[in-house]
Amino acid sequence: MNKLKKDPGTGILFFKRPKENTMENKTNKIAILVDGDNAQAKLLKPILEEVSKYGKVTIRRIYADWTSPYMNSWKELLNNLSFNPMQKFAYTSGKNSTDSSLIIDAMDILHDHIVDGFCIVSSDSDYTGLAKRIREEGIFVMGIGEKKTPMAFVQSCEIFTYSENIEPVPEKNKEPKAISKPQKNKKQAKPVVDEALINKAYDMSTNETDEVHISNIGLNLRKIDPSFDPRAYGFKNLTQLFASLKNYQIINNEIGGLNHPLLKRK
Numbered sequence: 001m002n003k004l005k006k007d008p009g010t011g012i013l014f015f016k017r018p019k020e021n022t023m024e025n026k027t028n029k030i031a032i033l034v035d036g037d038n039a040q041a042k043l044l045k046p047i048l049e050e051v052s053k054y055g056k057v058t059i060r061r062i063y064a065d066w067t068s069p070y071m072n073s074w075k076e077l078l079n080n081l082s083f084n085p086m087q088k089f090a091y092t093s094g095k096n097s098t099d100s101s102l103i104i105d106a107m108d109i110l111h112d113h114i115v116d117g118f119c120i121v122s123s124d125s126d127y128t129g130l131a132k133r134i135r136e137e138g139i140f141v142m143g144i145g146e147k148k149t150p151m152a153f154v155q156s157c158e159i160f161t162y163s164e165n166i167e168p169v170p171e172k173n174k175e176p177k178a179i180s181k182p183q184k185n186k187k188q189a190k191p192v193v194d195e196a197l198i199n200k201a202y203d204m205s206t207n208e209t210d211e212v213h214i215s216n217i218g219l220n221l222r223k224i225d226p227s228f229d230p231r232a233y234g235f236k237n238l239t240q241l242f243a244s245l246k247n248y249q250i251i252n253n254e255i256g257g258l259n260h261p262l263l264k265r266k
Contacts, residue, residue, distance in 0.1 A: 036064025
């Protein structure tokens, strides 16, 4: 059975397969299953990039009623990003068969043993049971959805990424704007880092020494809270987040020309 490991340098999770009598390096295969009724077309590329951090995306499917005008914005992206549209008609007004079709296909893929992990893209709690079932098989499962996603679904995934954290920043208009009265900053303030959560993950990561690899703390943070993401706090990565905390100190740890930073509590 594949085991989830973490690169101490990059902090990226990956699967470690049992050793085989082969010289070939195998790439972990991941299936992306998108609930088209609960996702945004503009996020399809960022979603693909986010999931690609954890392996090679071999199955790419979007479930929706493609006869609906609502899905027109998706159609150009399907070919560009090599996603397969899965047609599911709405048999009853106000209802759709997307949920059940996605779940059935996911179980077929799971039993065929053709992937090492799943990514379910939706903000719908109906996929909570599916995520739990996949985890019971010892298979990696992540979710991507909006911040309104019910906590039951979030906690059922090993990793859950809020779509707001990967939403592309719109390009600034290069044309000069007319002079107008200054307006108050309407941007929402970033949430404050929960240091109690950081302390708990730090304590989980320590052994005989007080210095801990930042990547190990990141792994334990995900165990406590699958939705933990430094981007939610305005930081590009964990190192930048920890550098902002007064009670912690970052220690450079160069090995083979690469820096594997450590963290120490002051």
